[in-house]
Amino acid sequence: MLEIKDIHTYYGESYILQGVSLELQKGELVTLLGRNGAGKTTTIKTIMGFLIPRPGAIHFKGREITGLRPHQIARMGMGFVPEDRRIFSSLTVLENLNLPVVGGGSDGWSLDKIFEHFSILEERIRHKGSELSGGEQQMLAIARILRSGAELLLLDEPTEGLAPFLIRTIEGIMKEIKKSGMTVLLVEQNIHFATEVADRHYILYGGKIAYHETNQEFKGNEEVKRKFLGI
Amino acid sequence: MSQYLITQFLNGLVLGSLYVLLSIGLSAIFGMLGIINFAHGALYMLGAYAAYTVVGVLSGNFLIAILVVPLAIGLIGALLETTLLRRLYRVVPLYNLLLTFGLMLAIQDAVRIGYGPEGEPFNIPSALLGAVNLGFTYYPKYRLFIFAITVLASIGLILFLEKTKLGSIIRAGTEDSDMVDALGIDIGKIFTLVFGIGAALAGLAGVLAAPVQNVAPAMGMSFLVDTFVVVVIGGMGSIIGSIIAGLIIGETLTIGVLIWPPMATTLIYVFMAIILLIRPRGLFGREKFHE
Numbered sequence A: 001m002l003e004i005k006d007i008h009t010y011y012g013e014s015y016i017l018q019g020v021s022l023e024l025q026k027g028e029l030v031t032l033l034g035r036n037g038a039g040k041t042t043t044i045k046t047i048m049g050f051l052i053p054r055p056g057a058i059h060f061k062g063r064e065i066t067g068l069r070p071h072q073i074a075r076m077g078m079g080f081v082p083e084d085r086r087i088f089s090s091l092t093v094l095e096n097l098n099l100p101v102v103g104g105g106s107d108g109w110s111l112d113k114i115f116e117h118f119s120i121l122e123e124r125i126r127h128k129g130s131e132l133s134g135g136e137q138q139m140l141a142i143a144r145i146l147r148s149g150a151e152l153l154l155l156d157e158p159t160e161g162l163a164p165f166l167i168r169t170i171e172g173i174m175k176e177i178k179k180s181g182m183t184v185l186l187v188e189q190n191i192h193f194a195t196e197v198a199d200r201h202y203i204l205y206g207g208k209i210a211y212h213e214t215n216q217e218f219k220g221n222e223e224v225k226r227k228f229l230g231i
Numbered sequence B: 001m002s003q004y005l006i007t008q009f010l011n012g013l014v015l016g017s018l019y020v021l022l023s024i025g026l027s028a029i030f031g032m033l034g035i036i037n038f039a040h041g042a043l044y045m046l047g048a049y050a051a052y053t054v055v056g057v058l059s060g061n062f063l064i065a066i067l068v069v070p071l072a073i074g075l076i077g078a079l080l081e082t083t084l085l086r087r088l089y090r091v092v093p094l095y096n097l098l099l100t101f102g103l104m105l106a107i108q109d110a111v112r113i114g115y116g117p118e119g120e121p122f123n124i125p126s127a128l129l130g131a132v133n134l135g136f137t138y139y140p141k142y143r144l145f146i147f148a149i150t151v152l153a154s155i156g157l158i159l160f161l162e163k164t165k166l167g168s169i170i171r172a173g174t175e176d177s178d179m180v181d182a183l184g185i186d187i188g189k190i191f192t193l194v195f196g197i198g199a200a201l202a203g204l205a206g207v208l209a210a211p212v213q214n215v216a217p218a219m220g221m222s223f224l225v226d227t228f229v230v231v232v233i234g235g236m237g238s239i240i241g242s243i244i245a246g247l248i249i250g251e252t253l254t255i256g257v258l259i260w261p262p263m264a265t266t267l268i269y270v271f272m273a274i275i276l277l278i279r280p281r282g283l284f285g286r287e288k289f290h291e
């Protein structure tokens, strides 16, 4: 589904990703873990086409997407939920939900299906993005991308700053997303949440993938958690 | 005296109307593309010359000019955006300033070469000659027409932005263009559209101004400076801000002349300075631009 081969990404002169490779099979939920500043967001932005790796290659559904513009990548079926949510504050919840272009060959979730899983949003349908709480904004960011029919989701810390009951809601949605056959690359700091939902884990450390194992192995590996994640 | 005051007040609304049409585009282009478009005044001037060409040279109808000229200037704007401006979005703003400033000079000189440096005569269309009895005063028909067209254009634009899908994309793009792109929408096309709409409104202002201002190559230059003041006061990227601030500046200039002529133009800068001190983002601007 997604194959990243040896990507190197810079911000100006700062060399952030120093040869990152990873691979996702269709239907998998895989996390990208790492300490603050490890380069997780940079990886996501590189996949989405905001940053161009040099060198390095990214293949999505068998096609090379390196160098394509974000909207071209999105239309192939890649969905992006950014770290800071980036809800459009002057648009209503409904307008936010109707914005994405449906692409990638599969239909997006209908509004009915969205409201079934995100009942909070239905009550807020006419409210502006700026009137939502942080948790509601996060729900909207996820719901918005589900409308696009994306086959692969890039989720950057969806549980950050959320109350425990909202994290449980998102956990339920993750499982629903998985059941529907979507593939997910999840960036997460909340290890408990990560091990609840994921099949496999990658850990970014020093600009490279330092560890890569199944959920089962990772759960029990205290040494790796201490060494690469500081916990 | 009060009769005279009312007339001046109406004159202020009419002058303000032109500022409104010009500043909406200037403000939207800055709000979304991050570009200060010095060529905006030149597009306004082009609108006036295009109207002069349609009506004076081709002996066409003023109504045709009002419909066709904004479209043509809008297309020119869209063309400038796709061929030139788009290349410079990702570099330091100074290059954008140089480019749009250079474009302004180039357009002005092209017109000077084509039509000569002196102004062109432009008469008020005969159907709009004369005055209307407003009950409390008589007022020139054509000036009311300028105001009415501006009201219609503003309402149309607000409805388009608030009620249509494309409008919601433009509003979203003004907030966060990268995120709009990530949702599968080619933001480059939206930039072109916004630049084109802004140019079309400048062209419309040029057509409307042609019968009441001197149609000359430099006519956009001085107007542009005042329009920058309007954009700063109204807040970058805000249509409502442009409308309110445009009318305020129109009034300040025309009423100010009554009190003490030399003061009128200074007054708008004083007003701008006060706004910048107490509310740097302008009356209706969003915080984003002043982080």
Ligand SMILES: Nc1ncnc2c1ncn2[C@@H]1O[C@H](COP(=O)(O)OP(=O)(O)O)[C@@H](O)[C@H]1O
Residues within 6 Å of the ligand: A011, A014, A016, A034, A035, A036, A037, A038, A039, A040, A041, A042, A043
């Ligand atoms: N726009 C930027 N310009 C320069 N450096 C940046 C930029 N964004 C992030 N960085 C740097 O890149 C590194 C990786 O950042 P990021 O990918 O956001 O980390 P993570 O998401 O893992 O916390 C950090 O050292 C950060 O300071």
Ligand SMILES: [Mg+2]
Residues within 6 Å of the ligand: A040, A041, A042, A083
């Ligand atoms: Mg991050």
